Amino acid sequence: MNFELSDEQTLLREAAAGTLSRFKTVAAAREALEGTAPPDLWPVACDAGWPGLLIDEEHGGAGLGGLDAMLVHVELGRVLASVPLLGHVAATAVLAAASGVDGDLLAALATGDKRAALVPARPPEDLEETWTVDGRRGRHRVGAAEVTGDRVSGGASWVIDAPGADVLVVAGVDGLAPVAMLLDAGAAGVSVEPTTRYDATRSLGHVSLDAAAGARLEVGGDALARAWYLAQALLAAEALGAVEESLKRSVEYAKERFTFGRAIGSYQAVKHGLVEVLRRQENLRSLLYYAGFAYDELPSELAIAASAARVGADEALDYGTREFVSVHGGIGATWEHDAPLYFRRAQLSRRLLGGAGDAAGRVAAELFAAGEAAAAGTAGAAA
């Protein structure tokens, strides 16, 4: 039994934090909202080797695991870094699992010379038997892109890191069967409409595919499902970093701000709110480790683990960033303060990739399915 990070994982996380500390990412997040494009940190990510985290060493990648990728995202989330890594890592997870992928492409993706994005789809479950993607509005979902021969039509809204990607890995369906398609983003019929909403550090795009030509990847639907859950876990990882920073800054302020002759952190009401952030943060950390462990070692539990991490992220992120604002009083709600930037990051992230409500439903679906499987197993054994 060992359920803590290894020394290598701690080093990886610290190195990521060190790399990012050289940039004023939080100030850049504010300036981005004011119209100044955030500095391009992709070269920094490439120097650090992050694009190749999940690509094997043979192709120039680091050959690391899902938990390692999550740890890098914890650090990205902590400083609101605008790096289009999440979509890239999720896409490379599919490519790394596929057979017969062009080695030169993998090598270019590992170094970051080329950037990929995943157009993910939500796997079926007991109440919804088809693969679906986020629609333009609210909880509205539409069917995943349809594949006929080597052509793909359809699309998805609010796709993370799609703008600027060189290649797209699309989770589509041929009839009911899931198909992974590799598309050149510049191919005829591919359109990516960049979309910035509320948090200018989060690259989003609406992807439309109109009989776009691509290549079918030699990989099963399970790899597409894994990529969907990996993306969920990476979002949860970003949330952990953002919550840790929110709590750290809130605690510091609660110790130094005095009212009625006392530090505000000595008041029970303030203290208990901060402890609630800590409680949710530590629950999230455990769920994130569970998701990373499941991705790397226990694939049968990835769906429930990553979905639970996403739920934990929702609970921690919303509460933690609201506390960050409110512990700072009126100051925390001003444009000059950093808390609103974390709040914006939280409110947008919570709604992406099906939203946390969808993840909660998935946790329940997995529990019901496991219960039925266990009951069938018992019945089978009895028979």
Added chain:
Amino acid sequence: MDLNDTPEQAEYRTKVRSWLQAHRDEAPTVVGDRIEPEIVAARRAWQRRLAEAGLVGITWPAEYGGQGLGPLEQVITNQEIAAAGVPGIFDFIGVGMLGPTIIAHGSEEQKQRHLGPMLHADEVFCQLFSEPAAGSDLAGIQARAQLQDDGSWRVSGQKVWTTNAQFASFGLMMTRSNPDVPKHKGLTMFIVPMDAPGVTIRPLRQISGDAHFNEVFFDDVELPPGSEVGPVGNGWGVGLTTLMFERVAIGLGSESFGWRADRFAAALAADPGARSDAEVRRRLGHIAAQFLALRYTGYRALTALQRGQTPGPEGALGKITTVNAAIDAGELLVDALGPDALEQGEWAALISELPGIKSAGGTEEILRSMVGERVLGLPPEPRLDKGIPFSELRSKEVATA
């Protein structure tokens, strides 16, 4: 990360599993935590069987009848007992918390006298800490111990919320031995025979109508010399050891109550309408995430324990999560299944017990304050009792009121 057993642990697990498989038919059938006399007798007999097989006191030193093993072996034992579908030990308070306290602070004579019978459930122990006016502020206890000229003690006062007092042969009792010093300094811990003249035990009924706790009255009870556990005046330090073992027990056994996501899901799945209701599923997902977080937080705590770290106050967060997630689960069950679920089914008793459990082992408010100060390093609430002799506190409180 690795959740697998080492070869030694796997061997230990096999040993435990085969014993349980061979002897599970001897175990009593237990539904919930019923306390009818025949059930208690059967559970005590079962603890004795487990103890004879070396499955009780796993982490206790071998010289006191334990197995001298680590927390991991304790967890493996708990897991196998749960998997076998048999009850665990009856006196979890004694074996899990009070025995280890006696091992840490008791005299050699006390260890030799009490630990063996405790392990075998021949003598059950109860914890006599909380009082009607001292729960969260435990150091405010008033039960008075007075030293007699012959070295014996006389004890008077009242304890409350005492689990198993009606079955207990002995209690570990925190008393005030010196009221003229600040309140944390004048405390002394004792081992008290529950059948001593002057001890009165009364059941305390709760929301469910059952009496799982007791109140215990002490009317000039005489304790022989040598009844103290640890030095006179260091009752607080001894009590902290008990609370530390309580945290270990919580950290190791967050699932040992059987409050688990899959079991709540099964209760809901039995109703087809609830099973397919999107709102029910979302709420279940949020509750399940809490229970899963507890499981993996437990594994993190276990990893730390294994590396020799002492469990810290952050363990209290697990208790807060456990209780509130269970409350939410009860809410969801009643919302989904209707008022019948308040009185019928395996979760009905729990729904009524949870409001009280919220305050057990420290109210949620006091736990949050402790974590805020000791983990986050936030400044303490100003206190009006610092450095003031206990005997003067009451008059100050009255004056403030």
